Amino acid sequence: MAAISEPADLVDPREVTLAALFFGFLRIALSGFGGVLAWARWLIVEQRRWLSDQDFTNVLSLCQFLPGPNIVNVSIYVGGHFRGPLGAIVAFSGLMGAPTAIALVLGALYQHFGDLAIVRGGFAGISAAAAGLVIATGLKMAAPYRGRPISFGFGLLAFGAVGPLRISMVAVLAALAPLSIAVAWLRRR
C-alpha cells in the first residue's frame, strides 16, 4: 500500500505488532460512545503515530467511499497494511469483540427485565433520543448541500424513497447512483 508514506516521525512499522493492533483497536472501540471515528484518528495519528494525518484522511475517505461500516473498514485497512490478512482479522477482532460482548450483556438484561414498566419507560426515552441522534447526524451532513440544489435534490429523493415510501434500498441505489454520478461527471470542473 504505497499510498501510505513513512516520514521519520512515524513509528517503525515493525513495532506495530499483532498485539499492538488488537489492543489499539480495543481501546478505540471502548473509548467511543456513539461513533468512534474521532477516537480512531486520535489513537492512530496522534497517540501511536502509526499513520500521518494526511494518510489517515486518505484512508478514511476510501473507507467512507466503499460500502461497509466505516470504522470496521479502517481496522481492516490498517491491520492489513501493517500485518497482512492476519493483521486485518486481529484489528477487526479487537474493535468488535468487547463492544459486542457488552452489547449482548445489555441485551440479556433487556430480555430479562424488559417487561418492567420502569425499564419499558426508560427504553421508550432512549430509543426516541437515539432516533434523534441519527436524524441530527444526517442534518449536519446535509448542511453543506444547502446551496447546491442538484445534490440536495438527489439526497431528498434517496430520503423520500427509502424513508416514507419504503422502497427497497437496492432498487433506490440502482436507480439513483448512476444518475447522480453521471450528473456529477457532467458538471465536473
Added chain:
Amino acid sequence: MKPGDVLLQLALQFAMLSLIAVGGANAVVPEMHRFFVESRGWLSDSEFADLFAIAQAAPGPNVMIVGLLGWQVAGILGAVVATVAMCGPSGLLIYGVGRVWHRFRGKPWRAAVQTGMAPLTVGLILASGYILARAADQGWSGYAVTAATVALVLTTKLHPLWLLGAAAVLGCLGLV
C-alpha cells in the same frame, strides 16, 4: 424453522447489506427494519427500536446493532454470523481496493463517483432516522423527545450520552 435455516438467512441478508452499506451501518437501518420486522416478523417495532437504543448507548461502533439483531433471533451464534456477514464482504473489498486505490488519485471519475454518492448517503442516513423515529415513537411525547434531541445536538456541544441519559430518566418517570 430449523436453527441452521435462520443462520443462513442472517448470513445472506447481512452479506448483501454489507455491499450496499454506503455511508456505514446506520445507512442500512431501513433495510434491517424491513427484514426483521416487516418481512420475517421476527421482531416488533418497539423491540427493533430498543435494540437500536442499546447499540447506541453501549460503547463501540454503530455496527453493533447487527450483532444484537442476530443474537435476538439466533443467540450468540446468530450474533457472530450476522457481524461477520455484515463486515466480511465489505472487508474483503477494502482489503483488495486499498492496495490499488492510490493509483486512481486525481482521476476525474473517482471524484465524480464520490461527489455523486455523497448526497445519496446523507439521504439514506436521514431515512434511517425517519424509520427509527417511527419505530420508537408511539405518541406525541416520544416525537417530542426525538425533536428535542435533534435540536440539542444541532445547537449545543453536549455529549450524546447526556442526551440518552436524560431521555432515559424522563422515560423511567413515565413521561415518554
